[in-house]
Amino acid sequence: MLSDRVKRIVSRIFPLVPLVGLAALAGGCTGRPLRHRGRTLRAAPEPGEGWIAAGGPDASGLSDADRETLAELWLAQASEEHASIAAFSKLSIALQAMGAPPELLRRTHRAALEEIAHATLCYSAAQAYAGRPLSPGAMPELLRAEEGPSLQRMAIESLEDGCLGEGISALEADYRLSRATDPVVRRTLAAIARDEAGHAALAWDVLEWCLRAGGDPERRAVLRAADRLPGRFERAGSRSEAVAAHGQAADPQAQAKVRAFRDAVRDRARSLAGATMALSAA
Numbered sequence: 001m002l003s004d005r006v007k008r009i010v011s012r013i014f015p016l017v018p019l020v021g022l023a024a025l026a027g028g029c030t031g032r033p034l035r036h037r038g039r040t041l042r043a044a045p046e047p048g049e050g051w052i053a054a055g056g057p058d059a060s061g062l063s064d065a066d067r068e069t070l071a072e073l074w075l076a077q078a079s080e081e082h083a084s085i086a087a088f089s090k091l092s093i094a095l096q097a098m099g100a101p102p103e104l105l106r107r108t109h110r111a112a113l114e115e116i117a118h119a120t121l122c123y124s125a126a127q128a129y130a131g132r133p134l135s136p137g138a139m140p141e142l143l144r145a146e147e148g149p150s151l152q153r154m155a156i157e158s159l160e161d162g163c164l165g166e167g168i169s170a171l172e173a174d175y176r177l178s179r180a181t182d183p184v185v186r187r188t189l190a191a192i193a194r195d196e197a198g199h200a201a202l203a204w205d206v207l208e209w210c211l212r213a214g215g216d217p218e219r220r221a222v223l224r225a226a227d228r229l230p231g232r233f234e235r236a237g238s239r240s241e242a243v244a245a246h247g248q249a250a251d252p253q254a255q256a257k258v259r260a261f262r263d264a265v266r267d268r269a270r271s272l273a274g275a276t277m278a279l280s281a282a
């Protein structure tokens, strides 16, 4: 059974799940969202030690309010990291279905393994602050059939969820690392920042492969998607120094940084789509 405090933490996070979409992604979701049958899925947490690693952060000396805030934020991130595992599993199947080369498949599988590591680190952090172990529940919805992948959908999701979303996740983790002092939290954020930057780089390579393998309809769809990329960052509100020291600082410059990053992603996607269009016309 969940304690009342942990129930409160969970209920603050999970009523929001159906609202998590691209706009929210640009507003601070962590990593690649799991899209399935038109929804974004995350597993609800339940008591259990299955996803807890030894040696979590040191939560001693924190106020109850800071511990509760940290438990909520790390648990939300844990569920997003956990969802990213299946997002990469789905991407690997889509790539294989479309005849992608082995290097893209290798990197996609490696990314799924990195997301397992991120999820474990984040559930372990959530446990340290919540005072009890929480792990992800089952996701039977994933077994429900959905429409098969298409090059166009893979290209647009790579652009939105990878090039933009995981790129923003890397920036955000970097900022949080710059404010964090707990050594376990610092190691967690350093791994996440490094890996999310790698996942964004993979997304650019998947996008380029889709554009080369596809035709003008795919290129035009990517150009349209590039023009409507969101650059909004939901303000996180102020957070205490202790919360920042434990890895959950909110960057006061986030809005401007996200907008500048979005513009750079849009421009790069435009030139990539334009270059592959010119190549196919030559």
Ligand SMILES: [Fe+2]
Binding pocket: 031, 032, 084, 115, 166, 195, 196, 199
């Ligand atoms: Fe990722």
Ligand SMILES: [Fe+2]
Binding pocket: 030, 031, 032, 081, 084, 114, 115, 118, 192, 196
């Ligand atoms: Fe991740």
